[in-house]
Amino acid sequence: MRISQLEGRRVALWGWGREGRAAWRAIRARLPHQPLTLFCSAAEAESAAALGDPLLLPRTTVDGGALAGFEVVVKSPGISPYRPEALAAASRGTVFIGGTTLWFAEHPQARTVCVTGTKGKSTTTALVVHLLRTAGHRTALAGNIGLPLLELLDPQPAPEFWAIELSSYQTGDVAASGTRPEVAVVLNLFPEHLDWHGSHERYMADKLRLVTQARPRTAVLNAADPRLAALELPDSRIVWFNREDGWHLRGEVLYRGDVRVFDTGGAPLPGPHNRGNLCAVLAALEALGLDAAPLAPAVQDFRPLPHRLQWLGEREGIGYVNDSISTTPHASLAALDCHRGRPVAILVGGHDRGLDWSAFAERMRTEPPKAVVTMGANGPRIHALLAPLAAAGGFALEQADGLADAVARARRLLGGEGVVLLSPGAPSFGAYRDYTERGRHFAALAGFDPDGISAIPGLGIA
Numbered sequence: 097m098r099i100s101q102l103e104g105r106r107v108a109l110w111g112w113g114r115e116g117r118a119a120w121r122a123i124r125a126r127l128p129h130q131p132l133t134l135f136c137s138a139a140e141a142e143s144a145a146a147l148g149d150p151l152l153l154p155r156t157t158v159d160g161g162a163l164a165g166f167e168v169v170v171k172s173p174g175i176s177p178y179r180p181e182a183l184a185a186a187s188r189g190t191v192f193i194g195g196t197t198l199w200f201a202e203h204p205q206a207r208t209v210c211v212t213g214t215k216g217k218s219t220t221t222a223l224v225v226h227l228l229r230t231a232g233h234r235t236a237l238a239g240n241i242g243l244p245l246l247e248l249l250d251p252q253p254a255p256e257f258w259a260i261e262l263s264s265y266q267t268g269d270v271a272a273s274g275t276r277p278e279v280a281v282v283l284n285l286f287p288e289h290l291d292w293h294g295s296h297e298r299y300m301a302d303k304l305r306l307v308t309q310a311r312p313r314t315a316v317l318n319a320a321d322p323r324l325a326a327l328e329l330p331d332s333r334i335v336w337f338n339r340e341d342g343w344h345l346r347g348e349v350l351y352r353g354d355v356r357v358f359d360t361g362g363a364p365l366p367g368p369h370n371r372g373n374l375c376a377v378l379a380a381l382e383a384l385g386l387d388a389a390p391l392a393p394a395v396q397d398f399r400p401l402p403h404r405l406q407w408l409g410e411r412e413g414i415g416y417v418n419d420s421i422s423t424t425p426h427a428s429l430a431a432l433d434c435h436r437g438r439p440v441a442i443l444v445g446g447h448d449r450g451l452d453w454s455a456f457a458e459r460m461r462t463e464p465p466k467a468v469v470t471m472g473a474n475g476p477r478i479h480a481l482l483a484p485l486a487a488a489g490g491f492a493l494e495q496a497d498g499l500a501d502a503v504a505r506a507r508r509l510l511g512g513e514g515v516v517l518l519s520p521g522a523p524s525f526g527a528y529r530d531y532t533e534r535g536r537h538f539a540a541l542a543g544f545d546p547d548g549i550s551a552i553p554g555l556g557i558a
Contacts, residue, residue, distance in 0.1 A: 097193055097273070098201045099126045102168060108133040110158065111172025112140035118244040119170045119195045120144075120152065125249070133166065160184025170195065173240070173265035178298070196266045199245035200273035208258045209380050210239075212267055212306050213283025213318075215427050218401055219365070220283060220373045221261040224380055225554055228257055230394040231386060235259060236557045240266060243555045255557050257384065264303045271309035279383045280312035280332075281376050284369075285323045286426040307332060314383040316376055335379050343375035343388075350374065352389055363395045366405040367434040399553045403535040405434055405519075408544045413512045416542040418549065419519035420535030425456040431519035432465060439514030440465035441492075441506035443499070446522030446534075448474035456521065457481050464491035465517075467509040471496040474522055498527070499534065503541045516542065 099122060107123070109116055109132055116136070123130060134144055134154045141154035155162065163169055163185035169192050176182070177192050186192060200208075211221040218241050228235040234253070238245050239260040262270065270277060285300055300323065301308075307315045311331040317324045319339035327334075337343045344351055348361040348371065360371050374395060378388040400406060408416040419431045428444055442465050444456075460468065460482055468491060470479040479495045486493035492509050496502035499518075506516040524534040536546035 097168070097191075097197060099123055099198055103127050103130060105168055106166045107131075108135060108163070108166040108169045109171075110135045110163075110169050111175050112136040112144060113172055113174070115172045115195050115244045115246075118246040119172075119198070120149075122195070122198065122246040122249050123170075124149065135162070160188075164188040164190055166190055168193065170198070173263060173269075176265075177268075193272055194266060194269035195244055195246040196239075196262070196269035197273045199249065200270055200275040200277075202249065203258075204275045206254075206258050206278075207256065207384065208260055208277045209279045209281065209384070210260045210262050210270065210277045210306060210310075210312070211281045211283070211376075211380075212262045212264070212303060213281070214286040214303070214424065215430060216283050216369050216373045217261050217263075218421070219370055219404055220281065220376055221259050222401055222552075222554060223374060223377045223395065223398060224259040226398050227377060227381060227388075227391045227394055228259070228386075229554075229558060230397075231391055233257055234557065237554050238556070241555070242552050248557065251557055262306060264299060267304075267306040267310070268302055271305045273310075277306070277310055277312040279314045279316060279380050280306045280310065281316040281380050282307060282324055283318055283373055283376055284321050286424055316379045316383060318372075318376065320372070333383075335383055337375040337379040338372055343378045345371055345375065350378075350392060352378075355389075357389050358393050360395070364398055364400050365395065366400065366407070367430055369430050369433075370405075401552055402550050403531055405431055406535075406549065408539055408542055408549060411543045414507060414510055415515040416538075416544070417515055417517045417519075418535045418538050419517065420524070420531045420538060422519040422521055423523050423531070425451060425453050425521045428519040428521035429456060429459055431517055432459070432463075435465075435515050435517060436463075439510055440517050441467040441469060441509050441514065442517045442519055443469050443471060443496075443502045443506060444519065444521050445470045445472035445475035445478055446520045446527065447472065447525040448477065449523065451522075453478050453481055453521075457485065460485050460491060466514060467492040467494070467506060469494050469496050469502045469505050469509070471498060471502045472520065472522060473526060499537055500541055503538065 131151045135158040138156045144154045160181040211217050225235050225237040234255045235257045236255040240263040241261040315332040316335045319336040349359050350357045365371050381388040403420040406418040494505050518538045528534040539546045539549050
């Protein structure tokens with residue numbers, strides 16, 4: 097659905113975060129006389145009213161009947177289409193789309209590389225951009241990584257390529273646009289965001305809509321993930337990575353088939369999963385028609401992203417790693433993998449989405465860190481699961497009252513040597529606005545400048 101197709105229809109916006117504001121600006125730029133209703137909070141309604149747009153009507157209550165009064169609702173990604181009021185309105189004919197749908201419909205000829213996956217999608221998308229720009233191609237970096245696509249509606253001059261990170265909230269929006277991505281990358285699949293999707297099965301199906309319904313011309317898939325390895329995509333060419341006939345690693349050495357390309361040991365890519373995802377990046381570049389092998393060593397110049405296994409530095413003999421973006425137990429385990437051989441105190445817990453921490457507990461049985469400090473709404477549940485293992489003497493375990501207390505306890509447990517690792521395995525909702533705010537607070541508690549560690553390099557077009 098293109099923006100022009102909204103003209104004269106009953107249209108509402110639902111959500112007034114950055115994505116919602118970007119949708120308003122884009123629609124208003126193309127349709128200056130289109131009436132719009134905004135469903136938002138009372139505080140957001142005041143912010144919207146201050147814009148002075150007489151055709152924007154804020155409403156602070158929302159239910160199925162209110163939503164059903166509109167033909168099209170442009171909703172923000174964080175609002176689940178499976179909420180009862182959304183389902184009720186959809187049953188009465190209301191169409192729900194996202195800003196991502198509008199952008200793709202407006203750019204049917206764009207050369208896009210879309211990246212999704214439970215773990216590593218931001219770094220992978222940024223790596224695509226880094227290598228494309230290294231090769232001299234004007235490239236956009238946008239999407240879930242921190243810049244809504246609709247903020248780049250009509251760039252002049254237009255980039256040659258678009259590297260777009262998509263969350264599981266947005267993959268369906270691409271499918272709804274009717275525009276086929278040129279390349280779609282799926283890295284891995286673990287249970288996440290079950291509160292939004294409603295079930296493990298629906299999360300997996302929604303995540304995969306990028307390749308099963310958006311029908312990319314080329315799908316770049318991880319052969320090491322059993323769910324992805326079983327996919328059949330009759331409308332797409334499939335390129336596999338992490339397979340011996342394509343891009344893969346042997347230890348830390350990168351291979352293209354049987355050809356040794358380069359040793360990634362010194363590359364600024366923390367953890368084996370990020371090195372594995374470099375294989376996805378190179379496969380995606382080849383899908384665009386580029387010679388990827390000569391570009392691979394340029395990863396040495398990559399600047400890692402904030403809040404993603406981010407090494408902040410040392411204070412009084414203790415190192416601090418900010419992995420605030422970690423929102424699943426699998427992500428916390430991947431973070432621990434990066435620091436094998438060092439004394440680690442890991443901080444886990446946050447908003448409780450009901451995820452299963454049994455795999456994390458099993459790792460604590462076989463390869464525990466020096467200490468685990470639990471916190472947040474699901475902290476007591478994690479603590480109770482781990483308490484019998486800690487009692488057996490494998491590691492220290494404490495429950496903290498918030499992040500500041502968790503950092504203080506971790507310092508004490510380490511005794512002046514090791515790493516304090518913030519990898520919560522849970523969202524920040526309730527205690528913080530988002531993972532960025534949580535990571536900034538952690539940096540400040542560790543004695544580092546939050547502003548100095550927070551900028552995402554390369555956003556936008558260059």
